Amino acid sequence: MRIKDLPKHVGERVKVRGWVFRRRELKDKVFLVLRDSTGIVQCVVPSSLKGVEKARIESSVIVSGSLKKDERAPGGHEIAVEKLKVVGEAEVFPITKDQSVEFLLDVRHLWLRSRKLTAIMKVKDTALRAAREWFHKHGFWEVTPPIIVSGACEGGATLFKFKYFDRTAFLSQSAQLYLEALIYSLEKVYSLTPSFRAEKSRTRRHLAEYWHLEGEAAWVDHEENMRIQEQLVSYMVKKVVKERKEELESLGRDVKILKRVKPPFKRMTYDKAIEILQRRGMEIEWGEDLGADEERELTKDLRKPIFLTNYPRKIKAFYMKVDPRDENKVLNDDLLSPEGYGELIGGSQREDDLEKLKENMKLFKLRPKDYEWYLDLRRYGSVPHSGFGLGMERFVMWVCRLDHIRDTIPFPRVINRAYP
Ligand code: 4AD
Numbered sequence: 038m039r040i041k042d043l044p045k046h047v048g049e050r051v052k053v054r055g056w057v058f059r060r061r062e063l064k065d066k067v068f069l070v071l072r073d074s075t076g077i078v079q080c081v082v083p084s085s086l087k088g089v090e091k092a093r094i095e096s097s098v099i100v101s102g103s104l105k106k107d108e109r110a111p112g113g114h115e116i117a118v119e120k121l122k123v124v125g126e127a128e129v130f131p132i133t134k135d136q137s138v139e140f141l142l143d144v145r146h147l148w149l150r151s152r153k154l155t156a157i158m159k160v161k162d163t164a165l166r167a168a169r170e171w172f173h174k175h176g177f178w179e180v181t182p183p184i185i186v187s188g189a190c191e192g193g194a195t196l197f198k199f200k201y202f203d204r205t206a207f208l209s210q211s212a213q214l215y216l217e218a219l220i221y222s223l224e225k226v227y228s229l230t231p232s233f234r235a236e237k238s239r240t241r242r243h244l245a246e247y248w249h250l251e252g253e254a255a256w257v258d259h260e261e262n263m264r265i266q267e268q269l270v271s272y273m274v275k276k277v278v279k280e281r282k283e284e285l286e287s288l289g290r291d292v293k294i295l296k297r298v299k300p301p302f303k304r305m306t307y308d309k310a311i312e313i314l315q316r317r318g319m320e321i322e323w324g325e326d327l328g329a330d331e332e333r334e335l336t337k338d339l340r341k342p343i344f345l346t347n348y349p350r351k352i353k354a355f356y357m358k359v360d361p362r363d364e365n366k367v368l369n370d371d372l373l374s375p376e377g378y379g380e381l382i383g384g385s386q387r388e389d390d391l392e393k394l395k396e397n398m399k400l401f402k403l404r405p406k407d408y409e410w411y412l413d414l415r416r417y418g419s420v421p422h423s424g425f426g427l428g429m430e431r432f433v434m435w436v437c438r439l440d441h442i443r444d445t446i447p448f449p450r451v452i453n454r455a456y457p
Pocket residue numbers: 190191210211212213234236242243244245246247249251252380381382383384385424425426427428429430431
């Protein structure tokens with residue numbers, strides 16, 4: 038029986054399997070709190086019962102006995118255990134209260150059993166499912182782009198290089214260029230892949246490996262691109278609030294705020310954002326990119342995400358379409374999460390003109406040879422198109438209201454860590 042289903046069986050004899058989450062000894066009884074993937078339940082075991090001494094914290098066990106309701110018990114129910122089987126006897130569990138962050142990362146494979154990480158993993162599952170559902174409902178095909186690539190998508194500074202047989206290859210920063218190739222047959226596509234960024238600094242919101250949800254569509258302009266993003270994000274939030282309310286609340290997240298996340302989201306130009314930041318005394322000049330501090334300042338009092346649009350061409354990527362009204366700007370959007378979280382999505386309309394794209398590549402000092410195939414896409418039936426990429430861990434961080442991105446992924450990869 039799953040622990041979640043126990044309330045239907047009060048007064049009956051039940052059998053449950055799981056792991057010992059807490060253990061407390063009293064004269065002639067041992068109180069065990071068991072957990073399985075669905076919840077926790079308290080068990081009272083007579084001290085004389087065979088095997089009870091082996092039922093240490095994190096031992097896996099099967100118990101049977103009669104179930105009663107008990108308001109004071111963790112989980113609200115209690116099993117009076119008659120039979121106990123210890124399946125996997127645990128050694129003394131290394132994790133106790135108040136451990137350092139670094140230690141918990143060293144034993145991440147064990148810390149994953151915590152209630153906090155379990156709740157977050159469930160939220161992520163639901164967010165991923167919601168995203169796929171939304172894309173599927175709106176006519177996008179899921180595709181599987183490569184992870185081993187021959188050129189940068191988001192600039193050389195964060196590219197991971199490795200020896201690939203007798204040449205050099207890279208780990209993908211974004212599936213975008215490959216998704217662009219796929220819109221000529223499928224029109225609307227999306228992918229969910231790991232993306233890699235050799236981020237040289239440690240921050241609260243950067244991982245070296247993260248899960249990237251990207252969409253790309255033919256015949257879609259900058260404006261429609263933003264409408265797609267706000268609908269997708271709102272759908273994901275709505276589904277998570279509906280299905281994972283308990284987990285969110287266990288993490289201390291006020292779901293009332295999330296319930297207000299509905300389209301449309303506000304749009305603000307980069308120029309306007311710089312003006313506001315300068316007025317508030319932030320040290321930023323026109324032409325500079327926004328960092329975490331600037332994004333926090335802009336979003337700390339917001340309850341809904343906001344689009345920042347039309348950034349200076351120089352600080353964005355080579356593939357973005359130049360704004361026809363101002364050749365120093367591009368038709369891009371950064372979607373910032375509210376409550377201080379900042380960048381969740383990067384998106385843009387793409388340059389679909391061969392000559393202009395070549396010109397951009399020169400400006401960004403890219404070798405045309407590495408991108409010949411990509412230029413071909415503009416040679417054979419080029420089409421206006423747009424797309425975007427959403428960082429799944431950024432989404433989970435905001436929705437769960439976490440102060441660090443590391444807990445949104447089971448095995449975080451950052452500059453000083455690839456273990457366990
Ligand atoms: O803004 P970025 O770099 O945009 C792209 O890669 C585009 N080619 C996507 C596209 O248009 N298909 O990355 C997109 C998103 C960011 O907004 C952020 O949410 C996330 O990916 N992201 C990271 N998440 C965690 N750790 C990192 N180091 C991240 N870098 C980017």
